Amino acid sequence: MLYRAFYFLHLKPLTRVSVRMSASDRPTAVGLHFIPTRCHFDDTVQVIVRGLFPKQMVKLVAEVEDDKGMIFRSSAVHRATEHGEVDLNSSPSLGGTYNGTEPMGLFWSLGPLTPHNKFTWWDASRPVLVDVKVVSHERPEHVLAKETHQRRFMKEGVQRVVVTDGRIRGTLFIPPGPGPFPGIVDLYTLGGGPSEPRASLLANKGFVVLALAFYRYKDLPKKVDKLDLEYFEEGVRFLQKHPKVKGSGVGVISISKSGDLALSMASFLSGIKAVVTINGCCANTLFPLKYKDTIIPALMGDLKKVTLTEQGLLDISKAIPDPTANENLATVIPVECADCNFMFVASEDDMNWDSVFFAELAAQRLRDSGKENFEIVRYPKAGHFVDVPYMPFYPSGVHAAVGKVVTFGGEAKTNAHAQVDLWGRVQEFFHKHLDTGNAQHKAML
Template sequence: MAATLRVEPAGRCCWDTPVRISVRGLAPGQPVTLRASLRDERGARFRAHARYRADARGELDLARAPALGGSFAGLEPMGLLWALEPEAACQAWEPRDGEGSFPGIIDLFGSGGGLCEYRASLLAGHGFSVLALAYFRFEDLPEYLHDMHLEYFEEAVNFMLQHPKVKGPSIGLLGFSKGGDLCLSMASFLKGITATVVINSCVANTIVPLHYKDMVIPNLHSDPGRHKITEAGILSYMDVWDNPLEARNHQSLIPLEKAQGPFLFIVGLDDRSWRSNFYAQIASERLQAHGKERPQIICYPGTGHCIDPPYFPPSRASVHAVLGTAVIYGGEPSAHSRAQVDAWQQIQTFFHKHLNGKKSVKRSKI
């Protein structure tokens, strides 16, 4: 009997949905190598492989059989997806299956710029109306980050609050890296925001000054000369940034105590771009010093800077879209992948609780 590969659920499904992979019709104890590949929207190919051994019945089920080697090892049912690695060489999303209105979220990415829609599209599949918002390097927006104006983001908030598919009276914010400190500023100065999630972000305004009406928040001081180079020749920028608590940086700190709603900080403890855990603790101490609720902080060991939805291959290093050079982000592949699964659930639970009135049903397992 010829060997047959089965993937369940069959057909198309969202990237954050686990799939079950099995093989039947093998010889008992037969060595097997499974390979996965895909091309992204730019045509770049990603590959992963793992070696297994069939059981006594000639079957292989990745939910029960540990990988013996390859791109990963051990019991990792989704390893062929999260282990994918590259070969050498403003969009609004609405729930697909519902009438009426849904909790609204604005989604911001980091200093690479452009319009990133994959996270927004996946959240839309979980009952949210999401606006993926670019703020430079897209269409008629500036090519590079210069002085930024919070009024641009205020327009996006008002757009969402008035949208017929958005369930008011408020919305949530989700930001990663530079997009995270922008979300903190939006939550602190703009109305109509009652839930904010930031992923590996700073508590000070970074990179460029931020303007709002007659106010200017200077950017956190930095010294590019403090960068380090790994043994592999990849740049590490973590030491470039000044300590936000130093006197000359006090004006760059974002006044989180002005925000109307709670915060969730997602922190990778192996973040090689920012001192994200330190920044989250600064936020917690500042909020409590002003008599505000302590933020929820979830820390993930072995997890780097780029925390994506489940089963996305961990981005441990890549050529930065603006800097044009390879930058290290950190993270151990297996731990980082597990963190992405848990963080994705935590983000949805937080937003459902604070935007939709649903109680939290799961605590972090990590």
């Protein structure tokens, strides 16, 4: 008996040493944890790995499939602490799709396996499911742990209503509660379809939002050679008449081509109180715009000014000419006629066109009319697509007007930080100018 006791006393430390040498036969399971286990798309999540060996090197790999069937993937290499833990809130990535301490890096650095694709999500009622796994850095085929994180767009109680009213098409998002709430028309980029992710996330914050399509959607025309501002006027009136919408006026949020549409709506239509344009133009672009008996001609690009980047992508940033040149003055939108507040958002590395130049032109036009009803928000190193927080970076893709792959500019990490910063500014701007005197929105934040 004494011999057996002596044997087992010496066996235990020997066994512990052999386990430390074998990462595939660990004494406790590796755990991958999300805090919270599920959240909204614009919320942060804490990612923690526990049960590793001290100083063990591991790789975290995230993967998601969008509504077009495109696979997006990201990765980060981490070294565990003395306690065998990796916490993305404090542990820097040593390699992968991003570097440094970035708590949400696995999400915003998701990139398409097939290059030049934008993350697409049409139906905001369905959550995005992000699969994350922890693998051995030395043996990537060895999966130590894996979990799925659910990222939702709509909070509980938000209504999603498909709109087919008269000519207008789109999706309406209504916050829970009696209201009335401030209303926003959400216009997305060239392509004409609605952006349900942004609209639904704004509804979570206490706005009734109409994600308005204007072509290439359901029974709307697949192609257009001109746009009718009266169609957008119908959208504004539809929103204003809704019983859950405050009747004092609505806002408009836009990006890229829809930026000049938003400026045109503010300049020609009544009932617009606040406009956000993200990397838009101060002139009407690409299509003539008709409103009753008025037609604003289109500012067109000059293909001779298209060049190639070092990566072989088209650079169209200089293709749109100066709208203030004599021959282009008729395309400039008369923003001085608008009776609303503007937020001009401009990325300094926008390679679609010179958003900073266009924002400054619009602002100067307002100043020349004695107006200070605007603010300019600039983001160095951000690209053309500054979207909702943690939306995967979109540096290049097929341009709807060009029909070929172009560069949109920007640096992934800086662009991601710009998206988070802008999101807070957009909410504050709309609540300030659409929800004055109503404390109800504070409960939605």
